[in-house]
Amino acid sequence: MFSQKLNQAILDKNSRLCVGLDPRLNLIPSSILNKSIQQFGKTNQAAATAIFIFNKQVIDAVLPHAACVKLQSAFYEQFGSEGVKAFWNTAEYAKKLNLPVIADIKRGDIDSTATAYAEAYLGGGDLFGEKQTTPIDSITINPFLGEDSLEPFVKIAHETNKGLFILVKTSNPGSKDLQDLEINGQTVSQRIATYLSKQNTKLDEFGYGLIGAVVGATYPEHAKQLRQQMPTSIFLVPGIGAQGGDPTLLKNFFDKNGLGAVVNSSRGVVFSFEENDKRYLKKIAQAAQDTKELINKNL
Amino acid sequence: MFSQKLNQAILDKNSRLCVGLDPRLNLIPSSILNKSIQQFGKTNQAAATAIFIFNKQVIDAVLPHAACVKLQSAFYEQFGSEGVKAFWNTAEYAKKLNLPVIADIKRGDIDSTATAYAEAYLGGGDLFGEKQTTPIDSITINPFLGEDSLEPFVKIAHETNKGLFILVKTSNPGSKDLQDLEINGQTVSQRIATYLSKQNTKLDEFGYGLIGAVVGATYPEHAKQLRQQMPTSIFLVPGIGAQGGDPTLLKNFFDKNGLGAVVNSSRGVVFSFEENDKRYLKKIAQAAQDTKELINKNL
Numbered sequence: 001m002f003s004q005k006l007n008q009a010i011l012d013k014n015s016r017l018c019v020g021l022d023p024r025l026n027l028i029p030s031s032i033l034n035k036s037i038q039q040f041g042k043t044n045q046a047a048a049t050a051i052f053i054f055n056k057q058v059i060d061a062v063l064p065h066a067a068c069v070k071l072q073s074a075f076y077e078q079f080g081s082e083g084v085k086a087f088w089n090t091a092e093y094a095k096k097l098n099l100p101v102i103a104d105i106k107r108g109d110i111d112s113t114a115t116a117y118a119e120a121y122l123g124g125g126d127l128f129g130e131k132q133t134t135p136i137d138s139i140t141i142n143p144f145l146g147e148d149s150l151e152p153f154v155k156i157a158h159e160t161n162k163g164l165f166i167l168v169k170t171s172n173p174g175s176k177d178l179q180d181l182e183i184n185g186q187t188v189s190q191r192i193a194t195y196l197s198k199q200n201t202k203l204d205e206f207g208y209g210l211i212g213a214v215v216g217a218t219y220p221e222h223a224k225q226l227r228q229q230m231p232t233s234i235f236l237v238p239g240i241g242a243q244g245g246d247p248t249l250l251k252n253f254f255d256k257n258g259l260g261a262v263v264n265s266s267r268g269v270v271f272s273f274e275e276n277d278k279r280y281l282k283k284i285a286q287a288a289q290d291t292k293e294l295i296n297k298n299l
Numbered sequence: 300m301f302s303q304k305l306n307q308a309i310l311d312k313n314s315r316l317c318v319g320l321d322p323r324l325n326l327i328p329s330s331i332l333n334k335s336i337q338q339f340g341k342t343n344q345a346a347a348t349a350i351f352i353f354n355k356q357v358i359d360a361v362l363p364h365a366a367c368v369k370l371q372s373a374f375y376e377q378f379g380s381e382g383v384k385a386f387w388n389t390a391e392y393a394k395k396l397n398l399p400v401i402a403d404i405k406r407g408d409i410d411s412t413a414t415a416y417a418e419a420y421l422g423g424g425d426l427f428g429e430k431q432t433t434p435i436d437s438i439t440i441n442p443f444l445g446e447d448s449l450e451p452f453v454k455i456a457h458e459t460n461k462g463l464f465i466l467v468k469t470s471n472p473g474s475k476d477l478q479d480l481e482i483n484g485q486t487v488s489q490r491i492a493t494y495l496s497k498q499n500t501k502l503d504e505f506g507y508g509l510i511g512a513v514v515g516a517t518y519p520e521h522a523k524q525l526r527q528q529m530p531t532s533i534f535l536v537p538g539i540g541a542q543g544g545d546p547t548l549l550k551n552f553f554d555k556n557g558l559g560a561v562v563n564s565s566r567g568v569v570f571s572f573e574e575n576d577k578r579y580l581k582k583i584a585q586a587a588q589d590t591k592e593l594i595n596k597n598l
């Protein structure tokens with residue numbers, strides 16, 4: 001099951017780092033870009049080709065230091081169906097290297113539409129009578145439409161043994177607008193946490209289940225309370241680096257054994273090099289190692 | 300601008316019907332499916348090809364009766380990048396026929412990720428120095444991450460003159476879980492409506508702006524109040540048909556001139572025929588006409 005696979009990766013590599021593969025076309029090394037443009041012109045196909053080549057290099061470079069990778073879907077959808085193909089190819093490449101893959105899609109919908117999304121990313125769907133599988137291990141989900149909108153995702157996660165990270169408290173300042181609203185002494189985030197804490201009906205040998213939570217690194221006090229409220233949920237923690245999450249408070253997100261969370265870094269690792277630096281892969285590997293160690297120092 | 304284009308289509312066709320193109324592979328006529336499978340095997344490519352052929356037929360059939368079409372992204376994403384290609388091809392086809400296209404993507408994210416989503420679907424992004432355009436006129440957006448997550452979408456909508464439909468009160472029973480929570484006498488839905496009502500800084504000749512709202516047909520009492528609170532927002536109204544929204548209460552969603560909303564029907568129109576009915580396109584056209592008239596009777 002996903003949680004077991006992720007927890008094992010954390011222990012094997014002694015890393016709680018999730019590397020965010022959020023390709024920014026203008027930051028990809030020009031050596032890669034120029035070749036793609038030569039081959040395909042200034043098209044989505046050229047963009048998607050450059051992204052996939054760069055992603056493979058990044059994955060190879062961070063492999064010893066990353067517990068998992070996270071693909072932000074928006075940066076692939078930007079380049080049409082060709083971009084989406086690069087998304088799936090990248091997920092397949094990571095899977096082959098046994099690196100857990102989180103698809104950051106933040107989908108949320110109802111009934112058969114929610115089922116379609118869950119099957120699209122986690123698998124279990126039917127294609128002309130054949131059960132489908134995917135290279136993705138876990139997805140992020142938006143709970144705004146309510147509990148009945150989450151149920152199809154939870155059901156398919158359990159059927160496929162794959163994971164969900166439900167948005168509970170996001171890393172941006174605006175997360176206060178809805179998520180911090182308090183009703184009868186309980187915030188919206190805490191309400192979602194209450195729902196979520198009941199969904200892990202199946203636990204791995206580390207005591208974690210398939211239904212996890214997104215909790216921003218920028219809110220360590222929220223994390224402390226949410227960690228207690230959801231003892232069986234792995235936290236996906238965005239918001240260190242550019243967004244200003246304080247690494248010295250990361251211990252609030254982990255359990256006493258240093259498990260229970262992965263901390264995402266995207267730009268801080270993947271675009272840690274200067275333009276035209278030919279040694280960019282060394283820089284990326286070094287940034288991944290540094291971030292891994294920074295997290296480990298603060299458990 | 301989008302609202303002008305949609306309002307004009309409503310008046311030209313005397314129709315407030317939005318036809319939902321939510322392809323269900325197992326319901327597409329076997330004549331189309333078998334041909335696709337013969338050509339491409341039991342693959343995503345075969346599924347996507349069948350979907351695009353069927354969608355074109357449906358669009359031709361409903362064209363006289365539909366004010367717009369809505370593509371539910373999940374049912375395309377299910378079939379990988381090939382499915383996403385069918386999504387874009389369908390949008391292009393509708394655009395060529397001057398039919399406004401709503402992409403039901405319910406995305407929501409922060410900062411540059413929100414910008415990437417907005418540009419992916421509404422256009423205005425940069426590809427190797429060239430400004431991009433898309434065939435999509437409007438998208439649905441999820442407000443769970445707060446106001447700062449909506450700003451990039453609002454900005455790009457105004458720059459491209461395209462539309463947003465922000466989820467305010469969704470049609471499912473679970474919409475009560477978060478959207479109906481009341482804080483200081485105001486529900487979460489009403490808070491979002493308050494934010495939304497301030498965003499329409501630019502109005503068309505009918506008094507409507509680019510920033511619209513999703514309000515479920517299953518909640519006509521909510522709609523009455525929200526209609527007053529957001530006088531410049533077009534409502535996208537799902538939930539008649541299978542979900543049980545009462546057509547006789549649709550007037551709550553419209554203004555006194557019979558403008559200000561489009562009512563979506565997906566399965567009720569597109570899959571209104573019996574299996575193996577060779578006259579399925581007549582059935583689809585008839586269902587579109589009947590639904591259009593049912594809505595018009597209840598303004």
